[in-house]
Amino acid sequence: PQISNHMPTAELQALDAAHHMHPFTTNDELTQKGARIITRADGVWLTDSDGNRILDGMAGLWCMNIGYGRSELADVAARQMRELPYYNTFFQTTHVPAIALAQRLAELAPGDLNHVFFAGSGSEANDTNIRMARTYWQIKGQPQKNIIISRWNGYHGSSVGSGSLGGMKGMHAQGGLPIPDIHHINQPDWWSEGGEQSPEEFGLARARELEQAIETLGADRVAAFIAEPVQGAGGVIIPPATYWPEIQRICDDHDILLIADEVICGFGRTGNWFGSQTTGWRPHIMTIAKGLSSGYQPIGGSIVCDEVASVIGGEEFNHGYTYSGHPVAAAVALENLRILDEEGIVTRVAEDTGPHLRAAWESLADHPLVGEAKIIGMMASIALTPDKSARAPFAAEAGTVGYICRERCFANNLVMRHVGDRMIISPPLVISKQEIDTLVERARRSLDETH
Ligand code: PLP
Numbered sequence: 001p002q003i004s005n006h007m008p009t010a011e012l013q014a015l016d017a018a019h020h021m022h023p024f025t026t027n028d029e030l031t032q033k034g035a036r037i038i039t040r041a042d043g044v045w046l047t048d049s050d051g052n053r054i055l056d057g058m059a060g061l062w063c064m065n066i067g068y069g070r071s072e073l074a075d076v077a078a079r080q081m082r083e084l085p086y087y088n089t090f091f092q093t094t095h096v097p098a099i100a101l102a103q104r105l106a107e108l109a110p111g112d113l114n115h116v117f118f119a120g121s122g123s124e125a126n127d128t129n130i131r132m133a134r135t136y137w138q139i140k141g142q143p144q145k146n147i148i149i150s151r152w153n154g155y156h157g158s159s160v161g162s163g164s165l166g167g168m169k170g171m172h173a174q175g176g177l178p179i180p181d182i183h184h185i186n187q188p189d190w191w192s193e194g195g196e197q198s199p200e201e202f203g204l205a206r207a208r209e210l211e212q213a214i215e216t217l218g219a220d221r222v223a224a225f226i227a228e229p230v231q232g233a234g235g236v237i238i239p240p241a242t243y244w245p246e247i248q249r250i251c252d253d254h255d256i257l258l259i260a261d262e263v264i265c266g267f268g269r270t271g272n273w274f275g276s277q278t279t280g281w282r283p284h285i286m287t288i289a290k291g292l293s294s295g296y297q298p299i300g301g302s303i304v305c306d307e308v309a310s311v312i313g314g315e316e317f318n319h320g321y322t323y324s325g326h327p328v329a330a331a332v333a334l335e336n337l338r339i340l341d342e343e344g345i346v347t348r349v350a351e352d353t354g355p356h357l358r359a360a361w362e363s364l365a366d367h368p369l370v371g372e373a374k375i376i377g378m379m380a381s382i383a384l385t386p387d388k389s390a391r392a393p394f395a396a397e398a399g400t401v402g403y404i405c406r407e408r409c410f411a412n413n414l415v416m417r418h419v420g421d422r423m424i425i426s427p428p429l430v431i432s433k434q435e436i437d438t439l440v441e442r443a444r445r446s447l448d449e450t451h
Pocket of ligand 1: 157228
């Protein structure tokens with residue numbers, strides 16, 4: 001058949017279910033309830049195959065920072081494809097888009113994060129980080145310093161390496177994760193796990209689990225600690241203010257590399273260029289992807305400090321991807337960075353639309369189902385609860401109420417995701433104040449309809 005947007009939805013859904021295996025999906029269910037088919041998008045609005053206009057509260061998968069429909073990026077991609085659609089950056093060759101993007105990222109990144117190793121995605125970039133951190137210590141004569149510590153309920157990607165760094169138990173249950181020498185500590189989720197402690201006490205206690213782990217494993221065996229400044233896929237877990245300064249102190253004291261996974265938090269999401277700036281710490285390596293190109297092209301990478309880059313640079317690093325520094329992706333990313341900068345989008349998140357979303361989002365805290373409503377920049381979550389004061393979870397199977405709420409959001413033409421019984425948003429950073437009001441109104445209506 002000639003498959004196009006003009007086919008009836010049910011036929012497209014049947015073909016999809018017959019041939020397309022979706023990520024993170026029970027594919028058999030798609031034969032009964034077809035996938036929602038998105039046909040077009042503009043700004044923060046998606047259009048589906050039935051003509052519904054849906055407010056995308058998740059910016060795709062946390063990535064459409066400048067919003068949909070920016071033709072400048074299409075023009076840059078077309079121009080680059082005509083001029084040089086591909087060339088590799090292996091074996092002493094390079095090209096202008098990779099040079100220009102690396103230079104711009106070095107300029108944007110804080111401190112001496114001056115060197116970029118490109119990848120095709122966040123998962124690939126974190127695989128690079130595993131190998132780079134271990135290789136760094138190996139070259140420095142400490143090959144036994146190879147354990148990487150990360151956190152339960154963190155997310156770092158879906159490849160074998162990055163999925164091992166992640167602390168998603170459902171992922172570890174399948175396909176042989178984690179690889180050896182990855183160690184997980186607990187997350188700083190005060191709402192669910194803080195018990196009687198104040199958030200400040202809890203933040204310190206959870207940070208000190210890192211120190212305990214380092215002492216148990218031996219500092220001479222720990223290469224690096226990796227974490228998201230704010231956990232995204234884990235449910236927008238915003239750590240208490242005491243957490244990151246203590247983590248920084250611990251890594252400094254024990255000579256451990258600190259890796260910020262900025263795949264979601266980077267490029268304006270938290271109101272600064274990078275989430276580690278908003279949360280106050282100084283990584284040696286940052287993982288980037290998603291907002292780097294606002295999802296218009298698949299591209300990721302690692303931004304690396306002078307010290308690590310100079311050690312790694314002393315030997316051949318036997319690592320790289322065919323699409324490392326892909327010229328079309330790099331050119332598109334550079335144009336995306338230009339737009340973020342010239343349109344003042346990051347500043348707007350910090351000073352204008354971000355505070356507007358904060359006020360609207362926090363107003364949801366008065367809803368009977370809502371425990372805490374938390375937000376940083378333009379990523380936010382609410383914890384659903386039957387008992388606010390006890391911070392109790394629902395007795396029913398975890399996630400059921402969240403799932404119902406998400407379905408109600410869908411019915412109200414709002415994309416909001418649920419992680420267990422947490423509802424989360426991460427809208428395009430270009431969302432207007434009026435659209436923010438629409439988003440929060442629809443969220444409240446969906447909560448009202450959640451029984
Ligand atoms: N790191 C974080 C923090 C992420 O949220 C993600 C994806 O959601 C990844 C890494 C993996 O990126 P990708 O899906 O591009 O491989």
